[in-house]
Amino acid sequence: MAAPLRSQVLQLMRQDILAAEFKPGERLVEARLCALYEVSRTVIREVLRQLESEGLVTTVPNRGPVITELTAFEAKALFEVRCALEGLAGALFAERADAEQRKRLGEVVRWFSRSYCEADLAERLAMKDEFYSILTAGAVNPVIDSTLRGIHARVQMLRGLSMQAEGRGPETVRELEAIHEAAAVRGDADAARRACETHVRNAATTALRELAARHGDHQESKAD
Template structure:
């Protein structure tokens, strides 16, 4: 299994390995529940055990890695119930963030939101999953900053870290790309152009609701069985 080769450039080595392993997890190079063996990771990324351990601790804090007794670190495996709970809270918070953005965002933040959504619309069909996730992260950075609420900032970022793998499932789903463009465009129109707080809240909630339905469907396809939640 070939991973991303870590380039020894200006960025700290730990940061490079963290980004490489994070992207490999999100791209399903490692399966949910798979053990992350230190020796194999050292060989894969050509770094020391110290660096690997630091990276694994960081990814555990983000919710992408779970330490299991007698097994060690494994890729986090979310159940349908876990996913539903996360999306419920995410929808409520993103709806509030959208409403606050409409009321509080600066002209620069409104312009930046439009730019990233237009870039996503132009490139999402050909972009790699990592690129699409990066653009979505940029969109959320702008949305959260424009909401100007530190509690939403810290809480929503923590939730986003835990749903990253589910976001990858949603973005990879057939037909989801054009739907995402439509939904993000609606958020931008309401939150940044017309500054309609109620419409912005509704658009954000719809986006999360549709993303949740797609991710849960993909999750069920990976793990057939009785519905949980």
């Protein structure tokens, strides 16, 4: 039962971090986490290691694990790289993807469109992960694939902020449909690149706005 238990706690804690149950920079005390999730220190330590690999937790010398606190500058830098890479991935998908990959991209976009409103944050992130998995596989470029995986891990919290923002859901659906239309249906590399870049830029605008608001709330709570 150990592995399923770790997976359950990992999912719960990931959702709590993305839902701002923990504050940026907050120290993660093992004893408190054990009591909160009703598991052993061994499970908590394994979960924290996984969350650190995803970029949600950072180990700070003399403090231990804390919730990752991205600055606006760091967030912008990550989105700039993500924009360039996803634009290239979309263009290459339009040129290289096979029929099955084009079909699967359409299926996941339709799934996202149907399910987005009722899905919780974890389900939304899972659907987006599947979308990117298909997109990068169809680009047939292992460097883009591995680099984007690292970028997506580091912007996971920012993706959570963007996807929870009011009004962002319908925009995301339209943007993914535009990527699918350009890359999978028409095979138009230039249009696919532009559609991917538009999606990332819009996500960046929303996430940076939400990040600023969250940091403002965090600073106020510290002052209180």
